[in-house]
Amino acid sequence: MYKPPRIFGIYAEPNGARWILAALPFVILVAGYAVTSEMMHAATPDEKLFPTFGQMANTMWRLATETNKGAGQILLWTDTVASLGRLLCGVYIAAAIGLVLGVNMAMFPGFRATFAPFITFLSIIPPLALISILLIALGVGEVSKVTLIFFGTVFVITRDIYLATLAIPIEQTVKALTLGATQLGVVYRVILPQIIPRLLSAVRLALGSAWLFLIAAEMIAASDGLGYRISLARRLQNMDVIYPYVLWITLLGFMLDTILRRLTSWLYPWYTSDNSKS
Amino acid sequence: MVLDNIDLSVPPRDLTAIVGPSGCGKSTLLRIVLGQDTPLAGEVFVYGDPVMRPDLSRGIVYQNYSLLPHLTVLQNVLAGDRLRHSVFWRTTGEYRAKRDEAMQFLKKAGIAEHAHKYPAQLSGGQSQRVAIVQTLFQRPKIVLMDEPFSALDPSTRENMQLWLLELWREYQLTVFFVTHDLEEACFLGTRLVALSPYYTDDRGDDPRVMRGSKVVMDVPIRHAGRISPPSVKETAAFGEMIEHVRRNAFDPTHRQHVERFELLYQYSWHTLTADESHPKT
Amino acid sequence: MRKILLGCGAALLLLMGASSSYAADRCNIAWSRYVGWEPLGYIQSSGIAAKWGKKYDVKLTFTYLDKYVESLTQYSNGAFEGVSVSNIDVLTGTAAAGTDSTVIAIGDFSNGNDGILVSGPEGVGLKNIVGREANLVVGSVSDYLLARALKLNGYQDNSVTRHQVDDDTIGSVIATAPSGSVFVTWNPMLMTGRNVPGMHLVFDSSKIPGEIIDMVVVNTKVSEPCKKAVAGAWYEALGIMSGADTAAADAIATMAAQSGATVQEFRAQLRTTALFPQPAAAVSFTASPQLRTTMEFVRHFVFDHDLIEGAKSVDAIGIAFPDGTVIGDSTKIKLRFTTTYEQLAAVGQL
Numbered sequence: 001m002y003k004p005p006r007i008f009g010i011y012a013e014p015n016g017a018r019w020i021l022a023a024l025p026f027v028i029l030v031a032g033y034a035v036t037s038e039m040m041h042a043a044t045p046d047e048k049l050f051p052t053f054g055q056m057a058n059t060m061w062r063l064a065t066e067t068n069k070g071a072g073q074i075l076l077w078t079d080t081v082a083s084l085g086r087l088l089c090g091v092y093i094a095a096a097i098g099l100v101l102g103v104n105m106a107m108f109p110g111f112r113a114t115f116a117p118f119i120t121f122l123s124i125i126p127p128l129a130l131i132s133i134l135l136i137a138l139g140v141g142e143v144s145k146v147t148l149i150f151f152g153t154v155f156v157i158t159r160d161i162y163l164a165t166l167a168i169p170i171e172q173t174v175k176a177l178t179l180g181a182t183q184l185g186v187v188y189r190v191i192l193p194q195i196i197p198r199l200l201s202a203v204r205l206a207l208g209s210a211w212l213f214l215i216a217a218e219m220i221a222a223s224d225g226l227g228y229r230i231s232l233a234r235r236l237q238n239m240d241v242i243y244p245y246v247l248w249i250t251l252l253g254f255m256l257d258t259i260l261r262r263l264t265s266w267l268y269p270w271y272t273s274d275n276s277k278s
Numbered sequence: 279m280v281l282d283n284i285d286l287s288v289p290p291r292d293l294t295a296i297v298g299p300s301g302c303g304k305s306t307l308l309r310i311v312l313g314q315d316t317p318l319a320g321e322v323f324v325y326g327d328p329v330m331r332p333d334l335s336r337g338i339v340y341q342n343y344s345l346l347p348h349l350t351v352l353q354n355v356l357a358g359d360r361l362r363h364s365v366f367w368r369t370t371g372e373y374r375a376k377r378d379e380a381m382q383f384l385k386k387a388g389i390a391e392h393a394h395k396y397p398a399q400l401s402g403g404q405s406q407r408v409a410i411v412q413t414l415f416q417r418p419k420i421v422l423m424d425e426p427f428s429a430l431d432p433s434t435r436e437n438m439q440l441w442l443l444e445l446w447r448e449y450q451l452t453v454f455f456v457t458h459d460l461e462e463a464c465f466l467g468t469r470l471v472a473l474s475p476y477y478t479d480d481r482g483d484d485p486r487v488m489r490g491s492k493v494v495m496d497v498p499i500r501h502a503g504r505i506s507p508p509s510v511k512e513t514a515a516f517g518e519m520i521e522h523v524r525r526n527a528f529d530p531t532h533r534q535h536v537e538r539f540e541l542l543y544q545y546s547w548h549t550l551t552a553d554e555s556h557p558k559t
Numbered sequence: 560m561r562k563i564l565l566g567c568g569a570a571l572l573l574l575m576g577a578s579s580s581y582a583a584d585r586c587n588i589a590w591s592r593y594v595g596w597e598p599l600g601y602i603q604s605s606g607i608a609a610k611w612g613k614k615y616d617v618k619l620t621f622t623y624l625d626k627y628v629e630s631l632t633q634y635s636n637g638a639f640e641g642v643s644v645s646n647i648d649v650l651t652g653t654a655a656a657g658t659d660s661t662v663i664a665i666g667d668f669s670n671g672n673d674g675i676l677v678s679g680p681e682g683v684g685l686k687n688i689v690g691r692e693a694n695l696v697v698g699s700v701s702d703y704l705l706a707r708a709l710k711l712n713g714y715q716d717n718s719v720t721r722h723q724v725d726d727d728t729i730g731s732v733i734a735t736a737p738s739g740s741v742f743v744t745w746n747p748m749l750m751t752g753r754n755v756p757g758m759h760l761v762f763d764s765s766k767i768p769g770e771i772i773d774m775v776v777v778n779t780k781v782s783e784p785c786k787k788a789v790a791g792a793w794y795e796a797l798g799i800m801s802g803a804d805t806a807a808a809d810a811i812a813t814m815a816a817q818s819g820a821t822v823q824e825f826r827a828q829l830r831t832t833a834l835f836p837q838p839a840a841a842v843s844f845t846a847s848p849q850l851r852t853t854m855e856f857v858r859h860f861v862f863d864h865d866l867i868e869g870a871k872s873v874d875a876i877g878i879a880f881p882d883g884t885v886i887g888d889s890t891k892i893k894l895r896f897t898t899t900y901e902q903l904a905a906v907g908q909l
Contacts, residue, residue, distance in 0.1 A: 044657060045657075047657055048635075048655065048656040048657055049635070049636060049656070055869075058869070059868060059869060062869070068865055072717070132728065132731060135728055135731065135732050136731050136732055136734070136735050137735065139732065139735070139736065139737065139740075140694055140722065140724050140728075140732050169342075169343040170314070171340050171342070171343035171344070172343055172346065174312065174313075174314045174332045174338065175338060175340070175343070175344055175346070176346070176357075176361060177313075177331065177332035177333060178312070178332045178333065178334065178336060178337055178338050178413075178416070178418070179334070179357050179358035179361055179362075179412075179416055180333070180334045180358050180361060180362040180416065181358075181361035181362070182361075185361045189360075189361060190346060190361070193348045194346070194347060194348050219725070220724070220725040220727075220728050221694070221722070221723060221724040221725060221728060221732070222722070222723050223692065223697075223720060223721055223722040223723055228723055231723070231725075232697055232698060232723065233868070234628065234632075235628045235651075235652070235696075235697075235698055235699075236651045236652065236655060236698060236866055236867070236868065237631070237632055237635060237652060237653075237655065237656040238655075238868035240868060240869070241868055268348070269396060270347050270348050270349075270396035270397070270398055270399075271347075271348075
């Protein structure tokens with residue numbers, strides 16, 4: 001009987017080994033780090049650059065459960081709430097404006113002719129280059145951070161919505177007109193509702209870069225937030241804070257993505273076309 | 279050029295079937311009638327009024343994409359009424375009356391149990407039933423159909439054909455039905471219009487002459503108001519008619535001269551330009 | 560798999576090597592931008608470093624790093640034998656990281672180089688910052704200055720909230736800050752900030768003289784020749800620049816140029832920096848009981864502000880003084896004040 005190979009070659013069928021294979025890189029990373037940190041600590045007990053997993057767990061537990069002396073708050077939650085607030089606020093505004101721009105650009109040639117070149121121009125500006133301008137113009141408060149996240153994500157979302165709207169068959173527009181819809185009715189009551197789940201997918205994609213801009217902004221000016229804590233920990237060389245925080249950010253990103261994906265299939269059961277792909 | 283000097287008149291309550299080889303422009307003709315495409319020259323009239331953009335006067339059933347994917351079956355049937363009113367219309371008694379009417383229609387169409395499903399959850403035949411209900415619910419003056427049954431399997435397709443004929447008789451519909459399937463056209467239509475690029479005229483061989491498809495055949499098939507049983511498809515006469523149309527419109531080696539087109543339908547006429555047909559000496 | 564293991568092993572060896580081995584004759588000191596540390600750049604460019612390196616047979620170099628924080632990290636990580644650092648950051652940045660440092664020379668204390676700015680109408684004072692948000696580099700000397708200012712004037716430490724602004728950025732945001740903004744920063748940002756219309760200096764480090772100290776430290780494990788070479792080079796440079804001759808003017812001009820300031824600006828910054836050009840003065844400052852009092856303030860500030868992650872008590876780190884006494888955990892001495900090298904310089908035995 002033919003038995004396909006487990007791992008090697010294009011005919012491989014990992015099946016049961018799939019989980020083991022998936023875990024392998026993680027195990028190597030974790031084991032490599034554990035060995036390194038233990039060896040470093042054997043040599044220098046006070047070593048702080050490669051904290052052991054035990055130290056990290058202790059630090060994280062303290063940050064997640066104990067109130068901080070100076071601020072009187074539980075740091076991990078304060079930071080998480082502050083960061084998520086900024087992130088979601090920026091992305092929310094970007095999504096709203098991206099939706100309006102994208103749909104109108106796709107549906108109204110006059111609107112497209114007016115805004116498409118300008119938006120293309122703006123979208124080429126690397127948002128991180130704007131940080132200092134934003135800080136000087138908008139101050140070091142929340143507005144500049146939210147604006148950076150907005151600026152960093154709005155054009156990707158606009159473009160995605162624009163292309164998705166163009167991809168809606170012309171038959172839908174004609175059909176709606178034969179049903180007696182006005183031009184505005186077609187755009188805002190037939191096309192727009194169909195695009196909303198696409199907006200959620202676009203937001204999921206944009207969240208990746210939104211995190212980048214959030215952390216960058218918080219590292220420069222903030223009084224709380226995950227990026228702020230990392231930059232402070234860097235200043236104080238608290239690597240046992242930095243590693244768990246990075247992991248926590250990864251986890252938050254994953255959770256946000258999952259929530260948005262679930263939300264899409266729950267709110268828009270009719271939206272199946274490219275949901276299965278991602 | 280796709281279409282070349284088409285003259286066509288569709289009287290009320292006709293079920294006009296348009297056939298032709300693929301790429302002959304039958305869908306283009308339908309889109310021009312619909313207002314989705316604009317002809318280089320010429321006009322479309324509905325009951326004597328010139329029409330341009332798609333509007334309520336002409337309903338359309340496509341092969342795909344007729345239904346709005348984000349609305350349920352019932353909402354799709356009510357889509358026209360919803361779109362013509364504000365979002366608050368849904369709280370009125372008028373809406374509830376309309377909704378009951380739509381449910382009745384769906385029940386008659388045999389798809390009432392799917393009323394709260396989304397289009398993506400329907401089979402091909404169910405989708406097209408809903409699309410037809412959705413279109414008829416707006417009572418358009420003419421119903422345009424672009425290969426509505428072409429994606430369905432043969433048995434579903436025949437069911438749909440029979441159902442369409444029932445609807446046509448019951449509501450006295452005026453239907454403009456485009457299909458590439460000769461059997462379907464000959465079975466459904468009261469009149470058959472064949473478009474074809476395969477013909478000859480007196481314009482010569484100059485490559486600058488841009489020829490497009492013309493109506494090469496326009497014949498009555500059966501009397502309006504009569505419906506044939508599906509068994510008619512088995513008869514020899516039916517088979518001969520199909521062969522006849524195939525030869526005149528689908529065979530590139532068989533080209534008729536513009537003056538010899540078979541235009542037997544009572545409302546058909548044919549205007550030939552001077553260069554297309556020189557007087558024979 | 561074998562390759563992966565080999566790669567891991569190689570990476571580990573590299574890391575180990577970087578953190579624990581010191582080349583026998585290497586004596587590399589990291590420094591970063593601050594008026595009191597500019598002599599270190601001058602030492603390198605003028606050849607003083609080469610001269611003292613030759614005398615003690617070590618490879619003496621002074622390396623400039625643009626980022627102060629990075630210089631501390633790299634020093635703790637073993638990439639440098641010494642670093643220029645303040646008496647606050649030496650606790651939070653290097654001692655907390657487990658690096659045992661010896662103070663070679665106390666260079667200066669800030670005597671107006673750090674200050675608190677408030678924007679607002681004429682007549683605003685320290686009382687106006689209460690309840691506000693202060694923009695500063697959290698955990699830095701600015702944070703300490705603010706804490707001391709509040710305490711000296713009888714305000715609660717938490718009556719002002721701290722808002723982190725990166726030191727690269729703080730200078731540019733002062734210029735456009737709205738009325739009511741509070742900034743705590745150091746020179747040269749303080750100097751330019753003061754000149755912004757509506758900005759008022761409400762407190763500066765001249766009111767807590769001798770508390771914000773800048774110094775040159777080396778890893779205690781480093782060889783004696785390296786320590787002596789650093790001390791020798793340092794006091795030679797300070798001797799030159801504090802003179803009244805053309806050599807002094809040249810040295811000052813070099814330092815001003817390397818810091819990006821005009822000679823006038825640089826001299827203005829020097830006026831608010833109490834340098835110890837005479838090693839004897841540094842000796843008496845280091846040996847005085849006031850230093851111990853200052854370090855008590857500092858370590859309490861550091862502990863109260865949670866600046867040492869995981870520190871169970873204020874005594875977590877031991878600090879040794881020239882008379883042999885220790886505050887904090889005497890088994891974990893990570894900062895050693897000594898007059899040894901200042902004294903050698905004072906008597907000319909380097």
